[in-house]
Amino acid sequence: AYEGDRGGLWRYDSKDKTWTRLFDEGRVMNVAVDAQNANRLAVITNQDPYTELNKASGVWVSSDGGASWSQQNEGLGMLRG
Numbered sequence: 001a002y003e004g005d006r007g008g009l010w011r012y013d014s015k016d017k018t019w020t021r022l023f024d025e026g027r028v029m030n031v032a033v034d035a036q037n038a039n040r041l042a043v044i045t046n047q048d049p050y051t052e053l054n055k056a057s058g059v060w061v062s063s064d065g066g067a068s069w070s071q072q073n074e075g076l077g078m079l080r081g
Contacts, residue, residue: 009043011066022066027056039065 007026010019027045034040040063045056058073 009041009066022062023060023069025057029056037063039063041066043069 007024007028008021009023009028009031010021012019022041023043025045027047028043029046030044032042041061043060043062045058045060047054047056058071060069061072062069
């Protein structure tokens with residue numbers, strides 16, 4: 001679902017058998033969960049190098065289980081060489 005309508009970061013609740021979208025940018029490539037605090041998440045976005053301008057937004061961190069996110073960089077867009 002990369003870059004599609006279902007892209008982003010999702011969490012599955014096995015108790016309720018439901019999916020919840022935590023991060024809705026379609027270019028999520030990497031996710032890390034803090035081993036000491038499962039509510040602390042880090043997401044890195046990236047884009048395949050088939051365009052000249054990278055539209056990925058960078059590194060995002062949540063400390064509330066994905067309810068809110070803060071960007072940890074000042075933009076990631078770059079021209080490809």
